[in-house]
Amino acid sequence: MKIKSIVAIALALMSFASVQPASAALKVVTTTADLGALAKEVGGDKVQVDSFAKGYQDPHFVEPKPSFILLANKADLLIVVGRELEIGWLPPLITSSRNSKIQTGAAGYLDASSNVKILEIPTGQITRAMGDVHPAGNPHYWLDPGNGRKIAAAIRDKFSELSPADKAYFAQRYSDFDKRLADAEKKWDATMAPYKGTKIVTYHRSWPNFVERFGLDVIGYVEPKPGIPPSPSHTLELIDEMKRQNVKVILVEPYFDLKTPQSIANQVGGKVLVLAPSVGGTKEATDYITLFDYDVNTLATALKATTGK
Amino acid sequence: MRAFRFAGTTIVFVALTASSAPAYAQDAAAAQALRTEIDQLRKDFDTRLADLESRLAALTGTPPPGVVAEPVTPVQTPASPTPAASPAQVPGGAEGAALPVYGNAAASSKVFNPDTAVIGNFLGATGENKVNPQPALQLSESEVSLQAIVDPYARADFFLSFGEEGVAVEEGFITFPTLPGDLLMKVGKMRAAFGKVNTLHSHVLPWTDRPLVTDNLVGGDDGIDDAGISVSRLIPNPWFFLEGTGQVYRGDSDDVFHSTKRGNLSYVGHLRGYQDVSESTNLDLGVSYARGHNPSGLLSGGDAEARGRFITQLFGVDATVRWRPLRRAIYHSFLGRGEFIVSRRDQADGLQNSSGWYLSGDYQLGRRWFTGLRFDRSDLLTDADLHDSGRSLILTYWPSEFSQVRGQVRRTNYAEGPTANEFLFQFQFAIGAHGAHPF
Numbered sequence: 180m181k182i183k184s185i186v187a188i189a190l191a192l193m194s195f196a197s198v199q200p201a202s203a204a205l206k207v208v209t210t211t212a213d214l215g216a217l218a219k220e221v222g223g224d225k226v227q228v229d230s231f232a233k234g235y236q237d238p239h240f241v242e243p244k245p246s247f248i249l250l251a252n253k254a255d256l257l258i259v260v261g262r263e264l265e266i267g268w269l270p271p272l273i274t275s276s277r278n279s280k281i282q283t284g285a286a287g288y289l290d291a292s293s294n295v296k297i298l299e300i301p302t303g304q305i306t307r308a309m310g311d312v313h314p315a316g317n318p319h320y321w322l323d324p325g326n327g328r329k330i331a332a333a334i335r336d337k338f339s340e341l342s343p344a345d346k347a348y349f350a351q352r353y354s355d356f357d358k359r360l361a362d363a364e365k366k367w368d369a370t371m372a373p374y375k376g377t378k379i380v381t382y383h384r385s386w387p388n389f390v391e392r393f394g395l396d397v398i399g400y401v402e403p404k405p406g407i408p409p410s411p412s413h414t415l416e417l418i419d420e421m422k423r424q425n426v427k428v429i430l431v432e433p434y435f436d437l438k439t440p441q442s443i444a445n446q447v448g449g450k451v452l453v454l455a456p457s458v459g460g461t462k463e464a465t466d467y468i469t470l471f472d473y474d475v476n477t478l479a480t481a482l483k484a485t486t487g488k
Numbered sequence: 489m490r491a492f493r494f495a496g497t498t499i500v501f502v503a504l505t506a507s508s509a510p511a512y513a514q515d516a517a518a519a520q521a522l523r524t525e526i527d528q529l530r531k532d533f534d535t536r537l538a539d540l541e542s543r544l545a546a547l548t549g550t551p552p553p554g555v556v557a558e559p560v561t562p563v564q565t566p567a568s569p570t571p572a573a574s575p576a577q578v579p580g581g582a583e584g585a586a587l588p589v590y591g592n593a594a595a596s597s598k599v600f601n602p603d604t605a606v607i608g609n610f611l612g613a614t615g616e617n618k619v620n621p622q623p624a625l626q627l628s629e630s631e632v633s634l635q636a637i638v639d640p641y642a643r644a645d646f647f648l649s650f651g652e653e654g655v656a657v658e659e660g661f662i663t664f665p666t667l668p669g670d671l672l673m674k675v676g677k678m679r680a681a682f683g684k685v686n687t688l689h690s691h692v693l694p695w696t697d698r699p700l701v702t703d704n705l706v707g708g709d710d711g712i713d714d715a716g717i718s719v720s721r722l723i724p725n726p727w728f729f730l731e732g733t734g735q736v737y738r739g740d741s742d743d744v745f746h747s748t749k750r751g752n753l754s755y756v757g758h759l760r761g762y763q764d765v766s767e768s769t770n771l772d773l774g775v776s777y778a779r780g781h782n783p784s785g786l787l788s789g790g791d792a793e794a795r796g797r798f799i800t801q802l803f804g805v806d807a808t809v810r811w812r813p814l815r816r817a818i819y820h821s822f823l824g825r826g827e828f829i830v831s832r833r834d835q836a837d838g839l840q841n842s843s844g845w846y847l848s849g850d851y852q853l854g855r856r857w858f859t860g861l862r863f864d865r866s867d868l869l870t871d872a873d874l875h876d877s878g879r880s881l882i883l884t885y886w887p888s889e890f891s892q893v894r895g896q897v898r899r900t901n902y903a904e905g906p907t908a909n910e911f912l913f914q915f916q917f918a919i920g921a922h923g924a925h926p927f
Contacts, residue, residue, distance in 0.1 A: 233767070236814040243927045244770060245729040245762040252670065252722060263922070267889075271924045274643060277722065279666030283637060307890060307919075407888060408855045434815055436855075 205342050208254040208281070210265050211238050213321045214291055214330065216458040216467045218258060220356040221334045225345045229254075231272075234459025237434040238264055239311070239406070243272045251276035254287065256341060258334065261292035264318035289337045292318070295326040298387045310404030322456065323388035324364050327467055331356055363468050367393070367475045373488040374479065380421060381430040382440060385456045389474070398424055401431070401440050409439040421447045427485035430478075432456045452481050602636035602644075605920030607691045615910035619902040620703070622912075626652055629690060633923065641666050647689065658689065658713065670722045680712035680741070681720070681733045681758040682776045683804040683827045685846075692926045694823070694850045694860050694884070696896045696914040700876050701844030701866040705831040706802065707742035712756065712778060714741045720758075729762040737780070743869075744800060745780030754780025768813045776804035784835035784870075798834040805829075821852040831869060842867035844875075850882070858884040864900075874903035891917040 204227040209215040215230035222228065229250050232241045238260070251257065251272050259265055273282060280287035297316035305312055320326050335353040339346040375394035382401040390397050399420055403413035420426075427449035429440045433456075440451045454474045455464040464470040482488070609629040613622045630650040637643045642664050649658040661676025679687050685702050690709060698709060706712060716737030723730040735756040739747030745754045756778045764770045784798040805828045812821040826847040833840045844866025852858050860882040867875045878900035885893045894914040901907045 233814055237818055240818055240925075242810075242812065242817075243924070244764065245731070245760075245772075245927075246764045246770075249722070249729055266922050267925050269924075271927070274663055274665045275672065277665055277667070277670045277672050282640070282666055284640065307888075311889070434817065436816070436819060 205256060205338065206254050207256045208250050209258040210260055210269060212458040213467065214258045217327060217331045218334055220467060221331050221349055221352050222338055223352050225348060234455060234457035234464065235433040239267065241268045243268045247272050248275045251281060252278050254278060254281050256287045256289060256337065257281035258289045258291055260318050261290040262315045262318035263313050289333065291330045291333060292320060294333055295320050295329045311406030317384060317387050319385045320388050322386060323392045324360055324471060326388060328357060328360055359468060367471055370475050370479045374482045377482055377486060378424055378426045379428045379430060380426055382432055382435050385432055386430060398426055414439060414443060418443055418446045428452060428481055430454050433460050450481050450485060452477060454478065602634040603921035605633045605918055605923055607631045607918045609691050610915040611696060612913045613910055615908065617908035617910055619905035631691065638662060672720045674718040677715045678718060680735055680756040682712050682756050682778050682802065683806045684825060685827060686711040688926065691916055695862060695880065695882055696894055696912045699846035700864040700878055701829050701846055704866040704869050705829055705842055705844055707744040710742045712741040712744055714738055731760045733758040739780050743783060746783035747781055752781040754778065769811045772808040774806040778802040782833055801832045803830045819855050824849045833869060835870065840870060840872045842869055842872040856886045868903060876903055877901045
């Protein structure tokens with residue numbers, strides 16, 4: 180009898196099953212705001228995009244809130260950064276989503292890192308003595324416009340696969356984005372051209388793709404090792420090194436404490452720059468192109484002041 | 489690249505075989521010897537290649553194909569390159585060569601190994617406790633976790649707990665996340681969805697111990713942890729996250745539930761509501777119910793008639809408030825939590841209505857420092873007239889997210905013994921795969 184009542188309760192719960200009319204827009208959920216911005220570029224009004232992490236939040240440490248489960252539950256497509264960036268929070272969300280479409284490996288699961296240029300893939304023995312290393316390479320790869328283009332292409336292909344009727348629409352949106360991005364790249368390259376080879380320091384290893392793209396040279400990090408907070412001895416070494424090499428600019432992500440970077444900057448007579456590592460990281464960075472507009476212009480202004488070029 | 493090398497080998501093989509054809513009239517035994525030699529070479533090559541690739545995979549943590557070239561090959565076709573190298577490719581004519589090389593260092597099997605991690609939980613205690621003493625020093629638990637995706641329909645999680653008294657499967661279950669109707673089903677041995685603390689493994693608690701109400705009414709460290717089936721469902725509504733969970737267990741959970749026959753199952757139900765108040769603050773509320781047969785009849789002599797007559801019902805309410813400002817999420821956070829539990833335990837001397845609660849607050853002071861307070865009170869399970877109470881002050885230091893050191897000053901007023909003032913400390917350390925953080 181008890182078994183029967185349990186079955187009855189289970190059936191009652193199931194009868195709540197929401198049979199919602201399929202809406203025309205493809206429901207897309209992305210782990211970060213950058214992927215969300217690229218999905219909007221390609222998808223236009225044929226997609227509805229939500230993102231889990233905010234641009235001013237450390238994407239390594241996002242909480243898998245139940246409100247995210249609701250978003251994942253309804254999604255037709257989940258786009259992830261991959262390379263273990265979301266390893267600490269995404270797996271339980273995918274499991275709890277109860278959504279077969281977006282399970283790892285399903286048609287509605289897109290790993291945006293599949294065909295982009297990945298830097299810092301560790302070779303040789305790796306251990307956690309090196310800090311929080313990502314064995315599959317640096318996951319902050321979206322900070323190279325070339326990779327942004329490749330991600331957008333992957334998104335276009337996936338959208339077209341899931342919504343074949345709108346294939347031409349996505350293709351047109353992509354080529355429009357591609358063109359605007361190419362134009363913007365010329366502008367960014369021109370802005371950054373005088374500063375090729377300029378040495379800088381960053382807080383975390385969030386910028387390898389960005390600095391490679393614009394020809395900057397990172398000589399050190401405020402973190403002694405990835406994910407390890409600054410230590411006094413490392414900070415002193417960094418100050419000495421910055422003085423020796425005459426490095427004046429420290430890039431910091433909006434989610435790190437500014438105390439240590441500021442004191443380093445004071446010691447070396449330099450400047451702390453809070454750049455946006457993601458769309459939404461600052462209010463000016465509203466989409467993928469304005470993200471680079473903001474970062475490139477802010478950086479160029481600071482480099483101009485410190486290098487005099 | 490591997491396919492490339494394989495093709496290369498094949499070309500060499502074909503070329504050699506072809507060149508040996510005109511020599512048909514010559515000594516056939518020589519050709520055979522050559523073939524055998526080639527097969528041997530191929531086998532050696534395959535073994536060596538597999539060995540090198542497995543070493544590469546071990547170093548990079550990724551399947552061998554895809555890590556070599558910079559524009560990495562799409563992950564969309566997982567594992568498809570690997571079967572190409574299976575021993576079945578070896579020409580059937582070659583004697584013995586068709587046998588797979590068991591136990592070799594084939595990378596293709598290792599990539600499917602589950603994510604493995606070990607978490608050590610080392611506890612120390614000073615001060616005096618006559619009621620519930622714990623050793624001065626102990627490796628209280630070494631938890632081995634093995635987790636992987638089973639197939640396109642399920643994933644599996646195992647948590648093996650090596651304690652001082654032996655090994656137990658703390659949890660081992662399969663999860664089906666792709667069922668229709670927004671259902672999530674788990675089958676196996678699980679910590680039951682009764683309240684919050686019961687669902688949490690010891691190493692994720694913000695304390696070195698468990699609250700008195702857990703120890704007294706809900707089975708202590710082990711808690712309600714049993715073999716069963718769990719079905720949970722999101723209950724759609726326009727306002728907030730609502731999840732209902734129903735679980736059926738065999739009915740054996742430490743001293744909370746005890747089953748003497750197949751029909752003595754235990755049942756657990758949980759309803760969880762969650763709402764974001766702002767992007768940094770959220771509320772998590774739950775009500776729980778559990779029912780099962782208790783061991784009371786057995787304790788009073790175990791007479792056959794008494795068996796299974798005595799029932800325990802547990803009622804629980806839990807509330808959690810979290811605050812974590814997103815821009816400084818790695819530096820500051822607060823978690824306030826309370827649970828209130830009532831145990832209605834039928835036993836030989838009548839019904840015992842025991843209740844208990846705890847209230848705790850944990851504040852993150854900085855990137856590595858956390859402090860917390862906990863207040864506890866609980867009646868005893870078998871005698872509701874007696875109760876214990878306690879309070880604790882906790883300080884935790886995190887060298888990294890993989891290790892922590894914790895100290896806890898605890899004062900407990902026991903109903904059945906002198907007040908205990910203790911200093912408890914804990915070293916916790918995790919190696920292996922990066923597990924997901926609990927929420």
